[in-house]
Each structure stands twice: as C-alpha cells, then as structure tokens.
Amino acid sequence: MSGLPETPKIPYGGDYNPEQWPEEVWDADHRLFGRAGIDTLTVGVFAWSLLQPAPDTYDFTVLDRILDRAAAEGRRVVLATGTAALPPWLARAHPEVNRTDFEGRRHGYGQRHNFCPSSPAYRRLSTALAGRIARRYADHPALLAWHINNEYGGACYCTLCADAFRGWLRERYGSLDALNDAWWSTFWSHRYTEWAEIEPPSALTEHWRGPDHTAFQGLTLDYRRFTTDALLGCFLAEKEAVREHSPHTPVTTNFMGMFRPLDYHRWAPHLDFASWDSYPPLDAPPTRSALAHDLMRGLKDGAPFWLMEQTPSTTACRDVNPLRRPGELRLASWQAVAHGADAVLYFQLRASRGACEKYHGAVIGHAGRDDTRVFREVAELGRELAEAGALSLGARTPARTALLFDWDSWWALEMSDGPSRLVKYLDVVHDYYRAARAAGADVDVVPVTADLDPYDVVLAPVLHLVKGDLAARLEAVAERGGTVLTTFLSARGDEHDRAFLADVPGPLGPLMGVRVDEWDSRPAGVTGRVRLGADEVAARLVFEIVVPVGAEQVGTYLSDFYAGTPAVTRNRFGERGGEGWYVATRLDDAGTDEVVRRVLARHGLTGPYADAAAAGVETSARVTPDGTRLLFLLNHAGTEATLTAHATGTDVLTGKRYEKGEPLVLDPLGVVLLRLE
C-alpha cells in the first residue's frame, strides 16, 4: 500500500500526550477539541517507557484508553511507534545504544533521538515494540496512519557504526583501490590497505573546527550518506514490523524540511506519504517556508504531504521565541495547504507541565482555557478548514519550473576548503526560489534524479556536484527549447567531490558556453557592482572570472580587476531555442530577480500577480483530482493589497465571486482561495 490516509476533510489536530495527565484532564481535552474542530490526534510519540517499563513487560493499558476514547469521540489517531526516545532501563542495560558523538564521547542516558542506529539491541527492541503496537492497534477504529519514530536525525561515531560503515563502503566500492581513487587518498598519505583502517570522520580523525572542516571530503560525504542509510535502516525495520500486522494503513515519519543531516531524497521512496514539521526561524521570509513545503512536496513526485507539526503560537527552543502575531497562524496554515499540505497539525495540543518544552506554544495552555487569543485563532481556523472540506485533498501543483535541490551538493559546498566559507547552500537556493516565486511561477523543488520533461525552466543554483547523467539530462531540457540556469560554484565536483579534469563548469560547460578561468572571493562586507541591462546591481562573496566560449554576455562586472568581463551569460543551445544561463557571482535580490524574470518570461511563466509579489502577495496554484483549478492568494503584508482578478472564480472561504478584471482586495495577512471557473 502506498499513498495518503483517506480523510473526508483536511485533518486538523496534532501531538497529544494524555499519558502525562490524569483522565479528568482528558475530558477537558476532548471538550476543547470539539470547540476547535480538532479531529486528528498524534499519539504515543514518546511513550516507550510507558509502554515497556521493563525488558520483558509491556503495558498497553493507558494507550488502549487513549485510542478508545479518541474513537468514542469520533477522532482519528496518527499512531507513533514510540521509539524516538529510549527508556532509561534500556540505556542502562545496553550502554552501547547511547550514541558516541562527533567529539568521540560516548553519551550516557539523556534527551531523545539518542540511539545508535547500528546498535543491535536498539534495532531488536525498537522493532519489537513497533510490531507489538501494530499488532494491537492495526484494526483499531481510530487508527488513521502510522508514525514511525520521530524527527530522525543526528549521527553516531561509535565502533559499531565504524564497523557498519566499513561494510557499507565495501558494498559501495568493492575494492580499496576504487575507494582510494574516489577519495583521492594519495593526498596526505592516506592510501588504505585494509578496510579496518578506515575511521569515521570526526573531531578525532579527519575534522577540525567542526563537521564542515574535513581533510577528505569523499570520506565525509560517504559518512553522511551512510548515516542517512543507517537511520533509514531503522525506519525500514520498524516499517516492516508494522506492515506485518497492518498492511494497509499508510506509514510516514515526520521530516524537518531543509534539514541538512539527512538526505531525504534517499528516504522518500520508502514512505507512503511525506510529512514534516514546520518551525520557520524568527526572521525568515515567507518564501523560506514555501521552499520547504515545495521541497517536501517534491519528495513524492508532487503528491500532497502532511504538515505534521507547527506551533500555534510560539517555539521554546530558540534564544528568542516571539509570538505568532494575530493572523499569522492562519496565514501560515493556508500557505502550507497552498503548497500541497493535505493536513494541518500542531505540536502540541496540550502544553507539557514540565521539562524543556513546557513553554512551547500549545492549543491548550496550562490553565486549560478556551478564551485565550491562541485558542480562538485555532478554533477559527478549525471552522475554515471544516468549510473547505475535501476540496483541496489530493490536489497537485501545475508547475513548469523546477528547482534542483541536492543534499550532496549542499554537503560538499559547505564542507569545502575554498573559495569561501561564507557561501551557504540554502541562501543561494533561496535566492533563486524567491525570485521565481516573486515572479509568480509555481516551482517544483526536485531531486537531481527527477524526470525533467515536465519543465520549461530548470534552475540549478550552486549545484556543486554533478553526478551521473545529469549534465545530459539538463542538455536535453535545452534541446527541446527549455532554459537551464546555473551559478557560480556549480559543477565543481563529481559524486566524490573530485574536481573534473576540465574547465569549470565541467560537464555543464557545453550547455553554458563558458569557461571559468579563476574565482575571486571577498569578505562579506565587500560589494562588487554588476551592470545588468539598464540596471546596476550588487554582487558579493564569490566572483568567478568567465571566458565566454560561445555564450553571450548578459551582465558585466563593473568593479575590480575583472571589470568588463561577464558576470551573467546566456548560451543558445540546440536547435529549438533552448538556452543555458550562467550567473558567475552572488547577485543581490534585484539582480537575481532580473535574471530569473528574463528566464521565466521566455516561457511565459511569470504569473498574473507578479507585480504584487514585491508588496507581499504570494500566489500558489493547485489542481484537484477532478481538474478543479484552485488559486491561493496569500497576503504576507500587514497592509491591505488590492489586485485585479486575472480570471473569474469564487473564494471558497467566503463564497464571494470575483469576475475577471474586478478588484480583489486582500486583507492584511489575508487569504483568498479562488476556485477558478
């Protein structure tokens, strides 16, 4: 089985831990859930020590009651396997289940997400628990979906992991010769002659100044891949145990958006549906969340995902935890739906009384009130979601623009000694995503292995590594008339981060029609100037010096010794008017906007409300399984926005109909969900 849980409307609810409370509190909870339109409860995420208080003792009394009560109240449950935090007795009985950190320190019992993924004891006991839960609740009427573990992450550097890593390498490379070549180990006298000589890359071996400074990128890249696979192995073992008893209920685990430690593209095929927890940083622009939503939607080829967690009000884990201002929760929730969410869930429904998350926002606070501002906003949103019903469920995004997202490139770029530690993968990826969204384009954020046929435009910023047949597939985009854009620090290495023995940008050279002769790097405060059409824009951090080999100069450096040379180029490629665009420096927003709009305009992909984007209006399209076209209009500004309807449609949330050409007014932080005709 594979796919999303079947629900009559957008599921609404969130993490719920009644096991922390006496049952009279449960009564109050369900009363308040009713008032807030909450129908879905995520249960059991950290229940291991409750469910298995000793090696040979399982106790499902409380969990039975929780699910029975949910069923009785007509609510559905996303049931967790409860394996994301060890019970104390397990850590004591098997000290090796505790992780050894990057500094080489074996930890003692504590926190959560604290298990060694290579530990046989953990594997055995976690799958046993998952299996027992599945057996017991597979046919429970409240059951809606399986939630394996929680927010997988972290890494372990223990000797069990070292051994597992060696096995993983042996499988990957077959021979030490192949490995020595891939890692370029002759450098610094590292030619391995036994598999056992290989150590995990840590602060005690190949690293200095932390995880991003490594002597051997090939080794460190492989350890990150191994870690991804090792944790995935834990997931798969639990999933298998669940499947044995519950073959039809969809299985997920909650991801964390742009989470660097794990390559979610390696995981995606193994989930029935994707889900994720959205906690945008304090000062993040709305496009940062949007990028994450689109990345998560890209995991399963554009299928909808679940918003598994968000805060109704405030986080607790940051140095400064501001409130979501009035209206922001609603706006963020509809933004998630606009980008493909088929569920809207919170962490958490009732605030914990103690421990480190007790200040984390909750639908129900410590006083249990229903007249707080937060509860009122949650309940209001509950009503809206109920009114929207099933309309958007299963809808897909009709994007003709793709943005390539590649964990390997992310890792390689940010662990690179030279040219600049100041270039951050997400910053540059966001630059191009933001510009495309500001121009009104729907964007699919896809892995480098994705089918590129659906796209007219492929944006590939800081695509540091070019692997497999990607260069050929990008050329194919241009050959059929499409446009491919890439940037500085792209195509610098192969899958092992070995330099191509060719002009930069290596295999993308023919498509781009340039060679990069050298690259300058400047401190954060130094600004270069670039002429771009009639405009002069700013550039920073890295300045590649480009020699056109067929390409046309679109932008020109105006400063430093490379003044007059190209900063942006475009290259005709193929017989059908396709183009390769190369941006040789980190342009400011105005520059990126100008380049991306020109690329999108070639294919008619700028949106009807692109001019309003600067003022904060985001648009996002979805097409439902029956072909209904939905257009979400989201006003991120604190002031009213007045648009002109580009087509006729009806706002699902208010019932108001807009004729094409009529004024369409968005309130501050307002949302309109147009069902187009």
Place this chain on the structure above:
Amino acid sequence: MSGLPETPKIPYGGDYNPEQWPEEVWDADHRLFGRAGIDTLTVGVFAWSLLQPAPDTYDFTVLDRILDRAAAEGRRVVLATGTAALPPWLARAHPEVNRTDFEGRRHGYGQRHNFCPSSPAYRRLSTALAGRIARRYADHPALLAWHINNEYGGACYCTLCADAFRGWLRERYGSLDALNDAWWSTFWSHRYTEWAEIEPPSALTEHWRGPDHTAFQGLTLDYRRFTTDALLGCFLAEKEAVREHSPHTPVTTNFMGMFRPLDYHRWAPHLDFASWDSYPPLDAPPTRSALAHDLMRGLKDGAPFWLMEQTPSTTACRDVNPLRRPGELRLASWQAVAHGADAVLYFQLRASRGACEKYHGAVIGHAGRDDTRVFREVAELGRELAEAGALSLGARTPARTALLFDWDSWWALEMSDGPSRLVKYLDVVHDYYRAARAAGADVDVVPVTADLDPYDVVLAPVLHLVKGDLAARLEAVAERGGTVLTTFLSARGDEHDRAFLADVPGPLGPLMGVRVDEWDSRPAGVTGRVRLGADEVAARLVFEIVVPVGAEQVGTYLSDFYAGTPAVTRNRFGERGGEGWYVATRLDDAGTDEVVRRVLARHGLTGPYADAAAAGVETSARVTPDGTRLLFLLNHAGTEATLTAHATGTDVLTGKRYEKGEPLVLDPLGVVLLRLE
C-alpha cells in the same frame, strides 16, 4: 558558639602567604603592615602541600613561625584549613579526588578548587588536616577566626557523585513515583524504574549548549541543589573537625556574592558569620557591589559580615584589568562598611612572585616599596579605620524594604527553554534594587523563606519559582497594608519548575489581580513603548499580555499588537490598603524608577537624599548596638556634590558637625560618616 569575631576595631589586612618567601621578607612585611595599620592576616589558605608533604607526614614548622611572628607583632590571624587546593601527591595516590567535569572528562592534577566533593579520600584527608590544624592552633594567641577551605564552587560529575546524587534523591523523594512526577519524566520517555538509571545532568546526558540547556529542569535543579549540599558537606565535615578542638572561635568560609553555582542560603545557617570576596566587574555600577553586600548581610538575618577579600588596585584574571583610580579603594571600602561589613581585608598583602596571580594587585608589590600610590592609599585608609574604631561594629541596617533573592528562581529562569534566553536574573533583580536604592531606601536582600513582618515593601522581581507557603506570606504583607511587587516571568513554576495548572502568575494571581494570557519575546534590539503616568518609557525582551482581574492599569503598552493593554498594574488587596504591583515587561531605568518610587512613596520610604542619587550619591544607614544612628554618604561621582543636611550629625571621619539644613559638601569620590544626633 556563633557570631562574629570580637575585635576592638574594624579588622584590616588580608591574605598573607609568607610561606612563599624567606624569613627576611617577613621582617619587611611586618614593618610595612605597621605603616599601613594592618592588624589582621589571613594565613594558610593554600598551604596543604606545605603542611602535609606526604600522606603520613605533617610539618607545621613554617606555620608555627608565621603565627608566632604575628602574635609577637600584635597581629591577629584568620587561620585557613588549607584544603582548597590538593597537594600533588594526593591527586596521584587517589586519582578519583580529581573532578570529572561537565563534559564528562576526569581531570588530572591541576589548579585549585579541584576536589571531588564525594570523594572519601578527600573527605578523610581534608578533615584530618583541618583537625590537626585546629588542635595545634586552637589556643594560639594570634588566632581570631577559622577560615574553612576557600571560595567553594564548581561541580563534579564522576561516578562517586552520581552515586551520592542517587542517595540524595532517594532521601528527598522517597519513591521513584514521586521523582517521576516531580521531573515530569513521562515527557520524552524518561520514566525511571531504578534509582541506578539516573545520571548526573551533563553535556553527555541531558544537556546541550552548556549548563543552561537541559531537557529536564527538575533533574538539573536537583543536581545544583545536590552540588550545593555536597560542598556544604565538605565544609561541615571540616567545621566539625575544627570544633572538636576549638569550640569557641568563630568559623566562616569566604563566599563570592552573587555566585550562581551555590545556593548560599542553604549554607548560611552553618556559618558563625558570613564573609565574602568582592571583585566587581570592570563596568559595574556601584549598586552592583551594594546589592552583593546586602545579599551577604541577608545571609545571617542582617548581622554584619566580613569583607574577606578585595583588591587594593587591580585584578589579574580578567581580559582587561583596570586600576582602581585614586580614591576608589577608599570609597569601595567604606561602601562595604556602610552595607554591613565589620572587616576590610585584601587579597593580597604581598604579590606572588610567580604563577597566574602575580599581576593581581597587592598592598606590597614585587619591589617591596611603601611609596607607591597604592600603598599610600592603603595606609591612609588604615588610619581612617583606626580612627573610626569600634563605632560601627555590630551595627544593623534599619530597612523596611525587602528584595527577595532566590537561587532556585535564578537557576530555573536561566535554564529555561523559552520565552527568552536574553533575560538574566541578576539584571532584573539589579533593576529593582538599583531603583530602590536610587530612591533612598535601605534594602534587605533576603531569601524567600525570610520573615517578612519587618517590611512595608517587598520587591520580588523575576521570582520564577514560587515555593512552599510563599504566596500566602506575600499576601499577608499586603493584608497588613504593605506592598508587594513582582514582574514578568514570576510564579511560573513550583519547586520542581513544573508549571502551575492555573493562569499565570499562578499562586500570585489573587494578590496581583491579573492573569497573563500569553507572552511575546523580542530580540535585544527591539524596543517597545510604555505609557507610565505622564511619561513614555521603553521596554525590552519580554512582553506579557495581561488581562486585569481586578487590578488597575498603571502602565500601558503603546506599541505592537498589544498596544493599549496593561504593562504595569496595581491591585488593592486586603482591608488595610495593601497592594500588589505587577510589571509585565522589562522596563528601562526610567520606568523602573517611576514604578519603584511610587511603591516606596506609599510607605514614606524614599530617602532624604533621593534626588542626589541620580548624581551618584549613595546613602546607607546603620544602627549600632547601643542605638547610635549612623548615616553613610558616599559620592560615586567624580565631581563634588552639595547636599543639605537632613538632620544634625557629626562626620566621624573629620569631626565636622552639620546642623540640619546646612550645606553638606561631598568631595569627588568622597565619604561622610554622619553620627546622627
């Protein structure tokens, strides 16, 4: 026996380590002591390796000579037990005496304050040494007081401490059920089923990003309490060994003022008198030292304390170690006396020739001169103290304002995930202390268990935890007509830092007449505006949104979405005009001043020179055992201050008499000690 050492005048002198020098240097020392009016020597603080050069060898030859010489010269000795730094042989013979740090690393021999408080070897050998010293010198004519160990502090995370901690917990909680409930351990699957499963909270268990980031505050709070008690246990063991031979000489250990690691309120009952080492930071306002003095005076119910250490000129341990400017030493010394010090001592009398404190200021420098600026100022102060004689000894401070100081709240506030890591306990406590002092009030800084009957005003800023019957006792203050003030982030947790299952501010709600609906947190650079009477003041960091439940709105937010709602409230409580004031945000100095003056003015507690405080004039009252009223006038400004005498009195330091209403001129950094008539 309990109480202060009996002396004919304010003892003057300080730490003295003649064991580092040949005896001809001792001659010079005593000559110079005579010139400086120095009569009191703290001896033997780090003498262990000298006194016990091997496990079975004690050698008191040098110490005998030091004490005999002191006696011969008519000087008195504060004799240390010498146990604050291990001798090398002990660390080698018993490696487990070396501490294991927060990172889980067992240390090797080094530094000082380096012993595991749970080590049986340390306990045995340190008490043996203390006992031998006490036996030998109990009746020495030079002996004035006992000085146990030195500046207790730090923590250990070894397995001995882990075991001791488990025993401490078992005693405190009785059962694991009680402990699981107190720590709210169901969160994150932490339900303990064996005492042995409990680990000290460290970087290897429950902590990340250092000691203030913990997954379980209940556990971390308890470890800090345990550490306090474990070190106190070391003190008590030594004290007992001393008492066996020396039942009548007062015992102390030197504290460090607002020292976060140890809850001195747990120690205070066990000291005969309090003493502390004052090293105010470079840029601290004079109220910071004053707060520390008042905190130390509060340890023993208002009894005088000893200033056990201060530098005559400069520290060495800071990145930048400025000189005390001319006059500053005198001013700081009299400030100590004004706040309750019955002794003025230095670290150190002669500068060390080597090791890390050789640049620390000393009365006698490396060249042994008596014509340095510093020596001249020390000698001048010596003369003044001799002239003041016994006048102020035993005097008490007639305060009607109390400020509650609570280590548990300090710890809980600063280890809290959310709402803001930027709120620091001491900053806010100092805000209110400073304002009260600037308004001319004498302030007792007292534990939350103190008898509150003597006070008209109780200030309880950021009282994060409310324990025991405190709420009732605060209500009692208002019931008899007094005023209680508390602030944002108060009454958020019980003794285990579990949230109250009630509106914020929990048990203080009835007294304050408000409920806090939610709380916003903003970055350091964001300033909110607040209307307070006719003034507009600034606010920062945390903005609680308050719903009055009976309280009157005194201050009003002018900015953000909560504009118009209360920022400051007051609530009539009880039949006698008592009030509860609630300040919902961190006001700037002007705002805090305005609030505190209004509170003090209700009770006639603003002082006669309050207007001069802004210009740097501090006043402080003491009443001697025979009822003489002393008023210290301290000018912290570099310019002259002209006051009008509020009462008739005579300056003890100059003999000048001031009639009430006459001008009273304070020199820059000047001091007047008025004996009022």
Place this chain on the structure above:
Amino acid sequence: MSGLPETPKIPYGGDYNPEQWPEEVWDADHRLFGRAGIDTLTVGVFAWSLLQPAPDTYDFTVLDRILDRAAAEGRRVVLATGTAALPPWLARAHPEVNRTDFEGRRHGYGQRHNFCPSSPAYRRLSTALAGRIARRYADHPALLAWHINNEYGGACYCTLCADAFRGWLRERYGSLDALNDAWWSTFWSHRYTEWAEIEPPSALTEHWRGPDHTAFQGLTLDYRRFTTDALLGCFLAEKEAVREHSPHTPVTTNFMGMFRPLDYHRWAPHLDFASWDSYPPLDAPPTRSALAHDLMRGLKDGAPFWLMEQTPSTTACRDVNPLRRPGELRLASWQAVAHGADAVLYFQLRASRGACEKYHGAVIGHAGRDDTRVFREVAELGRELAEAGALSLGARTPARTALLFDWDSWWALEMSDGPSRLVKYLDVVHDYYRAARAAGADVDVVPVTADLDPYDVVLAPVLHLVKGDLAARLEAVAERGGTVLTTFLSARGDEHDRAFLADVPGPLGPLMGVRVDEWDSRPAGVTGRVRLGADEVAARLVFEIVVPVGAEQVGTYLSDFYAGTPAVTRNRFGERGGEGWYVATRLDDAGTDEVVRRVLARHGLTGPYADAAAAGVETSARVTPDGTRLLFLLNHAGTEATLTAHATGTDVLTGKRYEKGEPLVLDPLGVVLLRLE
C-alpha cells in the same frame, strides 16, 4: 656540511605530487614547467603510504620514475622524507602514534602532522624511511636538497609525552626543589614531591579557556620548550639518518614564519639552511610578510633562506580566499628576494583533484591550461628570475638596526593573567618593525642571544622576559653609543616568568632610567592621548605609570589621572652618548613612527626614500658576496610612485640606468632592482 644548495640562478618551482596522477599527465607537466621557467621540484612530501604500503614493504618504483624524469628534463629535486603524514596501517598497528590533544583526547587516524613526537614506533619507522630514501637517492643527479618532514607543529599530551617531559625536566632542573622554586609552586599548594606527579599542562590539568590560560606559567612555558625540543628531536633523528648516506647535500625543513607553537631559534642551528612557507593573511600589510622574511633570515645569522612555498593565486584554508590580484604575485616574490630569499617556490605546481586542498591555487589547474592569467604571471616571473640569474644569490642585508624577537616572551606575554589579554605580541612587534621599515631602515630580526655588536639601534618591544645576560648586553649597546628601545610590559619576568623582585622594568631599569609604579589597562575602545613633541597621538590598552629615575620625559600622557606623567622617556647611558628609550603605552602608528624616527635619526639610519614609504614604497638592500650593492624598490601601492634616485644604478630587470638625482618612476605594484654603482 652546512649552507645553501648551490644553484646557477634563483631556483623556481615548487611542490609537485605526480604520484597522484597517471604518467601521461607528467608529460604535460614538464611541458608546462618548461614554458614557465620552472627548474626545481619539491617531491615526496606526503608519500609515505606510497613508499611503504605495509610494515615490511617498501616500493620506490614511482619515486624512481619521478626523479629520473626530473633529471631527464634537467630539473632539480628537493626531496622530502615523506614522514609528515602517517600511513593508515601505521596508525592502526600502533595507536599510540596518534596524538592526544590539549583536551586529553587520543585521536584516531586522520589528517597530517598527526604523530606523537615521543612515540618510539614513529621515531623508528620515520627514521627508517628517511634512511632508505637517503640511501637510494643520495647520488641521484636530480637531487638538490633534503626536505625533512613538513611544517612541524602541534603538540601531544599523551602519557608517552608526559614521561618524556618528566625526563626533560629532570635534566633541566636536576632537583624538584629547583623546579618548585622556578615554577613558584608553593602558590596554590603545588609543591611536587615526585617527578611522576607532574602532568602536562592541558585543559584537564592547569588550563582553562584554552592554551593561553594557565595556572602555572613556568610549567606551561616548559611544556612549550619541551614540545619544541621533542619535534626537533624527530627532525634530528631523520637528519642523522639522511646524513649517514648523504653527507654533503644541504638539509632543511620548511618553517612557517611567525609560528607561535615552535621556538625556531632552538631549531636554527640544526638546519643547513632555513626555508619557509609564506601565506600572509588576507588583510596583512606588506610589512607583515617582510617581518616574517627578516625573522627567517635572522635564523641563520643573516644567511639567505628559501621561500619554500607560496601560492601562485589563492589559498583554500581560510574562510575567505581572495585571489592575488594581477602583479601581486610578482611583487611578493621580489619582496621575498629583497629580504633574503635565494629561491622562489610554490605550493603547488599541479592542483590536487580531490581532498581539502583541491581549491588551493596551483601553477597548473585542473584543466591543465597554459593560458590562464595565473600561468601567464608565473611564466613571466620565471623569465625575470632567469634574467636576474645568480646576481642576488648569497647576498646579505647590511642592517644596523636590530629588532629582538623572542618566543619565550611571546608565550609568556600571551599566557599572562593580567594586565591585558588584548595585547598581542606580534601586533606590538610589528608596530616597531613597521615604523623602522617606513623610516627606510633595513632591520635584522634576531634572537635575544644574538651578537648585538653590529647594531646601532636595538628595538626590543614587549620583551616580556629578560633572560641570562641580556640586560648587560643591551647596556653594552648603549655604552658604545647605541640606542636601545623597549616598551610597556617588557622585563616583567625571568626565564620562568617569575617577577623580578625589583622595580619594573627589572634588569632594564638602569638602562631605561625609570621605574614603573603601576599599570592601567583599558578596554579596546578607550583611547588615551599622548603629547609627543608638537604632536598629539593616541594610545591604547596598557598605560604604565612611570616615575623617571634619571630619564628625560619625551612624551606625556594628556588624559586620565596620570595626565602629565611620562608616556615616553629617554635616558642617557654611558659615556658615549648612548640612550635607553622607554615607551610606556601602546602608541598609534603616528606615535610609534615619531619615536622610531627620532631613534633612527640619531644614528643616520633613516633611508633615502623614507618619505615615499607612507605612499607604499618599500626599499630593501642586499650586498652580494662580491660586494655589489643591490637596492630593491617595491611599490605596494596601486598607483605610480615617482622618486628621485638617491644614487646612480641600473635596474637589473629592465637594464635602465638611473643617474643620481634623476626621477625614478615605479609602476603600480612595480619593482625596480637597482644594481648601485
């Protein structure tokens, strides 16, 4: 044998690792070397795992081919012993060869410079390899010089090192009494009674906040000396193994200029010639490189050194790695020659394909082109060096100004608790070096043990420790009419960093004619004012308060409570007009310039182009073995500089002759090498 390799011209080339490549790449390499004028190859630096793939297997096949090919192409080889990075098998077979770091963590295999210097296994295997290489290639026609290991550095804190350290101490001190006295161990109860009690000073023993915060400076100083000697022992063992088979070829190892961890003055006698790797930081002024060159030249009593590495274009290891702009490589290379370099070599000739240095600049990039900007500049410089031929080889610098450089003082100053952590040794040393160079003086940077007879002026800034007979030798300089200048924080300690029991500046007091009564320290942002002749200049960080004892007041504080007291003094000393100058604070550049020019002017040592220095023109003299006088004129500015020739001479690089008094125009970044007549 001792001395420089004999070459017909300035050797040109650099590090070359053909073992990383198939042999067809070698063909391309040599073709490109020919085009660039490259004649010298540094080979085998990290070849251990290639040359000895297993404990009992040596394989010289590839190295044979590399050397044979070089010889066939007419190129010479600097042959490394290859011992700077362990092969994996060795680390696995002997885990104790891996270092234990300052945090007490035994490392696993990784990186380079990764061997414990006290490990018998490392010592045995590294010398065996060095011996085998020497035996095999001693008579190879390509062999030009021996290159032992590579960039020695780092430290180890393992138990083997602890034992070795104890042995080193026993030899140095003879008795624990002497050691206890030297380290002033009575402080903090540290009197050692067994050698075995002594621990290396680390984060687990005497240190906090890193390597510069120690409780016992004497111990930490000795551990740095021990580390210097331990690594030197590794060098000497390899050198001996090489010498056994190759008695006549010069031996070096590449230093790193102002590298704090190792006292190169202890090494210098053991090298046949000095060589170093120059990687000036991003924002360093040209005098920073010049200071390093002069320090390296001072290692062997003024003999020329080799520039063993520099980048042709960019580094990779820094956060921001800017390009050398056009012309900068040439200018930096000629600057090296101007200061005594007899070779100009690069790291690296061909860019590595993989691992952490793949972005490090190289003569030949990944694409193998000869038409890059960098290759063109390298080739152009190759032609110039060929034209200059042997002219400057063996030339010496005719300096009459010495600057004392002392690692012990550097260490002691920067590990000192008080008065200011903000004072950095190199900053102050550079202040005075820069000022002397800006005034046109050639400067020898020499150890404190150097013969001072050749010098009229001796600059001794922040000479924190004064050891041995140095004070007498400085007095001798003044006695014969010379000038000695020293500054604040000089002469504060003896060789163990024990304070002198005398007025500051201790043994320099008589020469300086002052005593320092006390010293103020201020935060970085606080500026003091100083009157110096007609000028008012700024001062920062440390302000010593000076009492003249015979000296004349040259500069005067204008601010703070010491306004009016001396900030700069000079003291007539001896019968021949000698002087001692004392600068009591850190003057700004203008102040330092003024003081240093006055000192130099007394002896006629300001240069003819001193006025042009402010505009960026550096001059440097060398005198060849046949007495030819060379004057290098280097324009560091980006604009043309017009001088007036001070003497008649011919530019060696262009053949142009300048008559005395004629205009002499330097291009932006231009170089003129005048052969004076």
